[in-house]
Amino acid sequence: MLVRSLIAATAAVLMVAPVAQAQDTSAQATYGSVRISSGFAPDPHVVSLTAGGSIDASNLGSPCRGSIARAPDYEVTYTAGSLPLYITSTSSSDTTLVVNAPDGRWYCDDDTNGNNPLVTFNNPRSGTYDIWVGTYGGGTSAASLAISELYSTGQSSGGGGSSGGYPDTSARAAFGEVSLSAGFTPDPHRVNLTAGGGLQASVVSSECRGAIATAPDYQITYSAGSLPLAIRTQSSSDTTLVVNGPDGEWYCDDDSGGGTNAQVYFAKPASGVYDIWVGTYSGGNTSATLLITETP
Secondary structure, three states: OOOOOOOOOOOOOEEEOOOOOOOOOOOOOOOOEEEEEOOOOOOOEEEEEEEEOOEEHHHHOOOOOOEEOOOOOEEEEEEOOOOOEEEEEEOOOOEEEEEEOOOOOEEEEOOOEOOEOEEEEOOOOOEEEEEEEEEOOOOEEEEEEEEEOOOOOOOOOOOOOOOOOOOOOOOOOOOOEEEEEOOOOOOOEEEEEEEEOOEEHHHOOOOOOOEEOOOOOEEEEEEOOOOOEEEEEEOOOOEEEEEEOOOOOEEEEOOOOOOOOOEEEEOOOOOEEEEEEEEEOOOOEEEEEEEEEOOO
16 A cells, blocks of 8 residues: 555645744754654654743734744754645644744644644645744643644544544555564564544544544554454553454444553454554544554
8 A cells, every 4th residue: 555645634824924033943942853754654743842932923924823932842854755744733722833934934823623723835845844832822731743744633623623534544554564464473563653643533433432543553464364353552541443454344442452542352353454543532642552462
């Protein structure tokens, strides 16, 4: 599966001309920096930070909103390819985005996805993107910043937000793929990934829970034998599972893996492709481990 799913974002991305401002693009980014090239993995690249600051972003121009810091919160040095670039933040508070792009212009957004902003570059340039995550009502708030080429990571506002789009089984899995045969070792097969995304799993079925990505997180091509197959999550956060099996059916779970971990169990698994999404029950993103086992 080499085709990537590209969701056409309808974000109200607003561009303003350079003006005098208190933001310092030459300052060291508070929460770090990264160098990535088109096709980077894992996708999305997620950073936890504290949004907000003491400067009114509207000083940059009327499209910009919120309270931001002087120094960038995060800096991305990006080598562009043929894919779009999405920058979004998720938080339990109302956040905003301010981005200074390689062309020197300022791009701002407030509420493209509920209280979460999204800035989309359909034809991104190579160069440095300085990013500020603001708070609409002032003060500070915990937030996650996500950088993606595969999908609009902020299409919903978290646990209670509206959904947009549908999981794409044809998309390349963000955290890789593997071929396994019955009796595989080591068992369990483990994958570290970032759970969550911009879609509500309930678009698949009312029985499905959590926020998931558009593209699968992981893909298994499995040759079945006489053993059962279990797909399980491990995380300090409340995670969910959405699995599209070889029969084309959807299988979902929330807390069957013990505590707030999820498990989808196949007593008599079929051979074929299993596309797997790991969701977050309350929205946003979190670190998680995916386990594939025949000895649940």
